[in-house]
Amino acid sequence: MTTSYKQPTTRGYYGQFGGAFVPEMLFPNVEELRTQYLEIMADPAFQAELQGLLRDYVGRPTPLFEAKRLSAKYNTRIFLKREDLCHTGAHKINNTVGQILLAKRLGKTRIIAETGAGQHGVATATVCALMGLPCVVYMGAIDMERQAPNVARMRLLGAEVRRATSGSQTLKDATNEAIRDWIANPVDTHYIIGSVVGPHPYPDLVARLQAVISEEMRKQLLEKTGSELPDFVVACVGGGSNAAGAFYHFLDEPEVRLVAVEAAGHGVHSGHSAATSVLGKPGIIHGSKTLLMQDEHGQITEPYSLSAGLDYPGIGPLHAYLGEVGRAEFIAITDEEALAAVAELSRLEGIIPALETAHALAALGQLGAGPDDVVVVNLSGRGDKDLETYLKNMDKLI
Numbered sequence: 001m002t003t004s005y006k007q008p009t010t011r012g013y014y015g016q017f018g019g020a021f022v023p024e025m026l027f028p029n030v031e032e033l034r035t036q037y038l039e040i041m042a043d044p045a046f047q048a049e050l051q052g053l054l055r056d057y058v059g060r061p062t063p064l065f066e067a068k069r070l071s072a073k074y075n076t077r078i079f080l081k082r083e084d085l086c087h088t089g090a091h092k093i094n095n096t097v098g099q100i101l102l103a104k105r106l107g108k109t110r111i112i113a114e115t116g117a118g119q120h121g122v123a124t125a126t127v128c129a130l131m132g133l134p135c136v137v138y139m140g141a142i143d144m145e146r147q148a149p150n151v152a153r154m155r156l157l158g159a160e161v162r163r164a165t166s167g168s169q170t171l172k173d174a175t176n177e178a179i180r181d182w183i184a185n186p187v188d189t190h191y192i193i194g195s196v197v198g199p200h201p202y203p204d205l206v207a208r209l210q211a212v213i214s215e216e217m218r219k220q221l222l223e224k225t226g227s228e229l230p231d232f233v234v235a236c237v238g239g240g241s242n243a244a245g246a247f248y249h250f251l252d253e254p255e256v257r258l259v260a261v262e263a264a265g266h267g268v269h270s271g272h273s274a275a276t277s278v279l280g281k282p283g284i285i286h287g288s289k290t291l292l293m294q295d296e297h298g299q300i301t302e303p304y305s306l307s308a309g310l311d312y313p314g315i316g317p318l319h320a321y322l323g324e325v326g327r328a329e330f331i332a333i334t335d336e337e338a339l340a341a342v343a344e345l346s347r348l349e350g351i352i353p354a355l356e357t358a359h360a361l362a363a364l365g366q367l368g369a370g371p372d373d374v375v376v377v378n379l380s381g382r383g384d385k386d387l388e389t390y391l392k393n394m395d396k397l398i
């Protein structure tokens with residue numbers, strides 16, 4: 001058998017990373033999912049329903065746009081994969097559409113989710129409205145204040161937003177509350193996790209659902225460049241789902257360089273950063289073994305990034321593995337560099353990117369790509385949700 005980076009072991013390991021470290025009371029829920037997800041996803045009826053929704057509801061395939069003015073600036077050939085044009089404004093819906101269909105096949109009648117910045121909560125509330133399923137989203141009390149427009153969106157879509165008031169009152173605490181809910185409601189409830197994190201099978205499940213991004217890229221590249229394979233694929237990494245989707249069908253093509261871009265915040269070693277691949281050590285977070293920002297006692301260190309979608313103290317186990325074996329390269333980009341990239345793409349191509357996405361764009365100058373190279377940047381989301389941050393930083397943007 002040939003080895004593939006795509007497939008974890010049956011217990012969900014990518015090298016030393018992954019697995020399922022869950023309390024005993026959660027084991028049956030995770031086990032039900034683990035033993036059924038591959039079979040359900042392989043069912044032609046499931047695929048037909050998924051492909052129909054991706055096309056008519058999400059708006060796929062998303063375009064692969066050749067950014068000519070950006071290319072001229074960096075003296076290389078740059079394409080943008082337009083996930084920002086997906087319904088709800090980012091790639092997250094690729095995952096929630098797939099998971100709600102899976103939940104229905106498992107006979108579940110109620111959906112829960114955790115959310116930090118609110119983007120995953122909105123994508124989950126959206127598909128619950130579509131399917132007529134009740135939806136409870138757990139969100140830290142502090143995040144609810146910081147991200148009030150997304151709280152309003154979720155409520156408008158019919159979801160109940162429950163305030164997590166323990167600990168730091170942010171994503172980590174919302175996740176704990178969601179897990180508690182799932183333990184209390186194991187039979188009727190499915191927990192939709194928003195990135196390639198959590199216990200096996202979630203990292204593999206979410207990577208497979210996001211893999212549509214690179215599946216489309218290969219076809220579109222063949223049409224536009226005469227080859228399915230680019231020289232570089234660049235994506236930002238919070239938990240790692242848009243990067244997993246953009247990398248997936250290139251993982252076993254060693255000539256394609258995979259570049260994962262993390263948030264350096266004020267600077268990797270400033271004490272205010274989310275550059276997990278540099279600062280993290282192996283540890284367990286949200287049910288899987290991965291790289292994790294932690295102090296000498298193993299307590300999670302608060303991550304920082306101006307971008308709410310990237311300030312996560314871990315990365316998915318697949319990315320931890322790709323970094324360890326050298327299959328992916330990691331670059332860290334500061335708040336300031338990301339803001340400059342927001343301004344650059346807006347002015348050069350008429351596209352205002354999400355702040356998360358801008359981290360990937362800011363790495364363009366560091367790739368060492370030449371005039372004959374083809375570079376694909378995964379444009380994970382649009383900037384509408386970040387307008388308040390952009391307003392506060394107008395002096396750096398114009």
Ligand SMILES: *Cc1c(COP(=O)(O)O)cnc(C)c1O
Binds near residue numbers: 242310381
């Ligand atoms: C949530 C989000 C991210 C980060 O999440 P990943 O799982 O790492 O993809 C990146 N970009 C946008 C636009 C997001 O909303």
